[in-house]
Amino acid sequence: METLRFILDNHGLISLLLGQHLFIVALAVGLAILTGVPIGIAISQHAGLRRWVLALAAVLMTIPSAALFGLMIPVLSLVGYGIGVVPAVIALFLYSQLPIIRNTSTAISNIDPALREAAIGMGMSPWQRLRKVELPLAVPLIMAGVRMATVINIGIAAIAAYIGAGGLGSLIIRGITQTDTRQLLAGALVISVIAIAADYALYALQRLLTPRGLNTSTLIARRLEEATT
Amino acid sequence: MIQIEHLSKTFGAITAVEDVSLSVAEGQICILLGPSGCGKTTTLKMINRLIAPTSGTIRIAGRDTAELDSVTLKRSIGYVIQQVGLFPNMTVEDNICVVPNLLGWDKTKSRKRAAELLEVVALDPAMFLQRYPCELSGGQQQRVGVARALAADPPVMLMDEPFGAIDPINREVIQDEFMRIQRQVGKTVLFVSHDIDEAMKMADCVALFHDGRIEQFGTPDDLLAQPASEFVASFMGGDRVMKRLRLMRSVDVASQVPPRQGGSSPAQLVVKPGDDLRQVLSQLLGCGQDWALCNDSDGRFVGYVHQADILARLADHTMPRVH
Numbered sequence A: 001m002e003t004l005r006f007i008l009d010n011h012g013l014i015s016l017l018l019g020q021h022l023f024i025v026a027l028a029v030g031l032a033i034l035t036g037v038p039i040g041i042a043i044s045q046h047a048g049l050r051r052w053v054l055a056l057a058a059v060l061m062t063i064p065s066a067a068l069f070g071l072m073i074p075v076l077s078l079v080g081y082g083i084g085v086v087p088a089v090i091a092l093f094l095y096s097q098l099p100i101i102r103n104t105s106t107a108i109s110n111i112d113p114a115l116r117e118a119a120i121g122m123g124m125s126p127w128q129r130l131r132k133v134e135l136p137l138a139v140p141l142i143m144a145g146v147r148m149a150t151v152i153n154i155g156i157a158a159i160a161a162y163i164g165a166g167g168l169g170s171l172i173i174r175g176i177t178q179t180d181t182r183q184l185l186a187g188a189l190v191i192s193v194i195a196i197a198a199d200y201a202l203y204a205l206q207r208l209l210t211p212r213g214l215n216t217s218t219l220i221a222r223r224l225e226e227a228t229t
Numbered sequence B: 001m002i003q004i005e006h007l008s009k010t011f012g013a014i015t016a017v018e019d020v021s022l023s024v025a026e027g028q029i030c031i032l033l034g035p036s037g038c039g040k041t042t043t044l045k046m047i048n049r050l051i052a053p054t055s056g057t058i059r060i061a062g063r064d065t066a067e068l069d070s071v072t073l074k075r076s077i078g079y080v081i082q083q084v085g086l087f088p089n090m091t092v093e094d095n096i097c098v099v100p101n102l103l104g105w106d107k108t109k110s111r112k113r114a115a116e117l118l119e120v121v122a123l124d125p126a127m128f129l130q131r132y133p134c135e136l137s138g139g140q141q142q143r144v145g146v147a148r149a150l151a152a153d154p155p156v157m158l159m160d161e162p163f164g165a166i167d168p169i170n171r172e173v174i175q176d177e178f179m180r181i182q183r184q185v186g187k188t189v190l191f192v193s194h195d196i197d198e199a200m201k202m203a204d205c206v207a208l209f210h211d212g213r214i215e216q217f218g219t220p221d222d223l224l225a226q227p228a229s230e231f232v233a234s235f236m237g238g239d240r241v242m243k244r245l246r247l248m249r250s251v252d253v254a255s256q257v258p259p260r261q262g263g264s265s266p267a268q269l270v271v272k273p274g275d276d277l278r279q280v281l282s283q284l285l286g287c288g289q290d291w292a293l294c295n296d297s298d299g300r301f302v303g304y305v306h307q308a309d310i311l312a313r314l315a316d317h318t319m320p321r322v323h
């Protein structure tokens, strides 16, 4: 109750922190899509390369976030960005690589070889094949990777408050230092809620982007609708 | 139309295809027949350069395919793969329009073409154009696969066991359907099959493969009547003679010579001109007659089919083809 009251009383501050939080995560995941999807596609046809890249991404994932933030401070200080949003976005960007690269390369390499052969045999160039066949078929799995990266990063971004990146982590830190459970719980609660909400929103986006032909249940619904009208 | 000369392909130490030569005239169906792993698919894929030949030449309409751009060549050849390979993210219409779109056809023209082709393969355009492949039965998918390969009206079609995955009953249906379409479109077709009955039924000429080489090349009747080797004879089966009978129709042996009076009873067997001789002979043997009346569908007399004439035909190597 007290936590809820705190949230209501401070909704201005909380919306500001929430905005910062989402901005960091969205920027990091957005950049990670721009790099992870092409990397995933590039490695999908080379089993050896794929193993190395995925191993590297997995290693990144196992570095504890506090350690990663700590590591980045001296490195980025050299260019004047030791603390703040920049190192936070870079860390989250690195954490996003594994789910996005892995899901993209798995999706592309699991495409039925018969479809690839049909596409080549009909005279599609590699680029046409990718755009018209492989990427549309890979959408559900790629989006699942994006969702996973987003949810993980919403949690990790809380820790970025320690290096001055702002966001809802600030509430938690203040709650700890001031031994104020209301602030601590409010931060944790809002973070959980946006993680769940983001997952749902991205799921809706995933359904929207998935080609209709891959979605048997909506097709059946559509046919039933046609039959009754 | 298609001339293949001394074509070979090796994969490392494996020789998949060795010194294959054959030629197919325009509008004919040539079937590459043989047991699994004998190099049929490899041969087919070298024709549209999905696989580059190790040596040998392939000419289509007189032009050496090695001198053509590989993508242009692929777009100019209709290709039906064994697993159908319809793109699940595209509607039936978009699947059929793939090659026309690649060729930059006008949208309305390619849409119109898709609807026409669905009619050709006996699917109602109004019902099927906007469906997705997952909403079609196996047989319907095969038909769309054929329509897709016909889309840009290529003179040459390559088909790799196109009906292999269909159950025997529907396979017969779709084979008949394809023969009907072929009479309409007259493509030059190279067709891979391991099914001897399919080959005997559909082929104008057959290349029987064995370990990457052509064991015998000829008409279905050549292979049945004069197998060139022990392998051909055993592949064609112990019932070769009966298979030959399937290639002939009663009209081919119908004669105006009336049966001897006082022969078998007058309870006559009546057959149609299009009935194949295996069926006619089976009926004759079944009712103990030595001749049958051949009447057309309006009941008009065509001729007498004598059992003795049927048997005499089996000794004869130059028989007309059934189509």
Ligand SMILES: Nc1ncnc2c1ncn2[C@@H]1O[C@H](COP(=O)(O)OP(=O)(O)O)[C@@H](O)[C@H]1O
Pocket: B011, B014, B015, B016, B034, B035, B036, B037, B038, B039, B040, B041, B042, B043
């Ligand atoms: N890409 C390849 N690499 C190595 N060997 C191959 C390849 N493709 C086919 N082969 C071999 O070549 C032979 C002929 O294969 P294929 O043409 O597919 O036979 P078929 O279609 O008659 O069943 C087989 O022994 C097969 O294992």
Ligand SMILES: [Mg+2]
Pocket: B037, B040, B041, B042, B192
């Ligand atoms: Mg094969």
